[in-house]
Amino acid sequence: MNTKLSLTLLMIAVAARAEDVGQPVTFAARASASFSVTAFGAGPRALFDSGDSDPVPEPWDTVLIQGFLPDPGVSFEAARAGSARPDWIPLEVHRFPNGRFWARARAAIGPGPLRLRALDAGVSRDHAVDIYSVEAFVAGAEAPGAAVPPARGPQNPDAKRPFVYPRSAWKALPPTQPYISDPMPWRITLHHSDGRYTRTLQESLDEVRFIQDFHIHGRGWIDIGYHFAVDPLGNIIEGRPEGTLGAHTLGNNVGNVGIVLLGDYHPPVNDLPTAPELAAVTALGRYLVARYGIRPDELKGHRDYMATACPGDRAYAKLPVLRRALAAAPAPPAPDLTRARRAADAIFGFVPASFDARASK
Numbered sequence: 001m002n003t004k005l006s007l008t009l010l011m012i013a014v015a016a017r018a019e020d021v022g023q024p025v026t027f028a029a030r031a032s033a034s035f036s037v038t039a040f041g042a043g044p045r046a047l048f049d050s051g052d053s054d055p056v057p058e059p060w061d062t063v064l065i066q067g068f069l070p071d072p073g074v075s076f077e078a079a080r081a082g083s084a085r086p087d088w089i090p091l092e093v094h095r096f097p098n099g100r101f102w103a104r105a106r107a108a109i110g111p112g113p114l115r116l117r118a119l120d121a122g123v124s125r126d127h128a129v130d131i132y133s134v135e136a137f138v139a140g141a142e143a144p145g146a147a148v149p150p151a152r153g154p155q156n157p158d159a160k161r162p163f164v165y166p167r168s169a170w171k172a173l174p175p176t177q178p179y180i181s182d183p184m185p186w187r188i189t190l191h192h193s194d195g196r197y198t199r200t201l202q203e204s205l206d207e208v209r210f211i212q213d214f215h216i217h218g219r220g221w222i223d224i225g226y227h228f229a230v231d232p233l234g235n236i237i238e239g240r241p242e243g244t245l246g247a248h249t250l251g252n253n254v255g256n257v258g259i260v261l262l263g264d265y266h267p268p269v270n271d272l273p274t275a276p277e278l279a280a281v282t283a284l285g286r287y288l289v290a291r292y293g294i295r296p297d298e299l300k301g302h303r304d305y306m307a308t309a310c311p312g313d314r315a316y317a318k319l320p321v322l323r324r325a326l327a328a329a330p331a332p333p334a335p336d337l338t339r340a341r342r343a344a345d346a347i348f349g350f351v352p353a354s355f356d357a358r359a360s361k
């Protein structure tokens with residue numbers, strides 16, 4: 001059988017893009033890769049070889065990649081780089097019908113760069129594969145960390161939450177273990193998904209379902225790590241339930257509400273935060289500020305806590321205006337002035353007009 005394979009490799013230049021856990025792996029300072037495949041027939045042929053990665057500082061036993069794989073007839077292998085005869089380990093691929101995929105391999109723990117390759121496992125058509133990110137890390141449980149909350153502003157238990165598409169809208173799996181309660185958050189962290197920039201609500205729901213699968217089965221977490229996802233259309237989608245401990249900012253998850261923007265807001269992709277998207281984050285943030293007394297300056301980007309590009313330059317640049325919008329939130333209900341009135345009455349023998357003016361607002 002005649003076979004013909006033409007292969008082009010394109011490594012996309014990009015600054016390091018770290019994820020929500022683990023170490024981002026770069027290849028000649030590039031964190032993502034694309035390769036196009038033109039194939040007729042199938043055979044045991046390499047479609048892509050990353051070559052040795054840049055140094056990976058910490059030891060690792062897990063390789064985790066995610067991206068877009070239009071044709072299921074591609075498999076992946078990883079090896080610890082540097083050996084003349086690499087010990088290739090197959091990655092277990094989880095591919096959704098829409099082409100979103102993640103893949104993982106477990107290896108003996110050790111340091112060193114890694115190498116990644118793709119093989120023809122029955123390619124049926126011309127296509128291009130996008131690897132959005134590669135990570136190497138030691139698999140383990142979620143690491144909540146600990147921190148002391150700062151002083152809070154006033155809290156309003158009756159604050160109204162904007163409409164949030166519930167977990168049932170994206171057919172969420174139940175968590176694999178009971179949640180840990182985290183009932184009084186004092187900070188909000190903005191992320192980007194480093195994934196699809198979705199164009200319809202259905203795409204967004206599918207993407208959130210993909211992220212949950214990636215977090216549970218890829219990262220080994222009990223559920224999707226974020227509490228909320230916001231898409232470019234301005235839809236807000238429920239992730240891990242509010243009031244439970246999240247898994248999105250390694251070592252700083254306690255008291256931390258995780259909001260992820262769907263898309264990749266960092267070079268070279270440079271998705272743009274849309275006006276409806278920012279309005280949705282503002283509405284959600286205002287609710288959280290009012291409900292829990294979170295201070296607006298406690299809205300931060302993932303990169304404020306650790307070395308990561310998340311939430312991407314384009315989204316990170318919006319944080320100052322978002323903080324100002326949170327600070328301009330409608331004033332919480334006026335405090336009960338009854339005691340102040342009584343005190344004023346006792347002192348002045350009447351209630352000053354200014355009390356009435358304040359109380360009536």
Ligand SMILES: [Zn+2]
Pocket residue numbers: 019020190191192248302310311
């Ligand atoms: Zn992040």
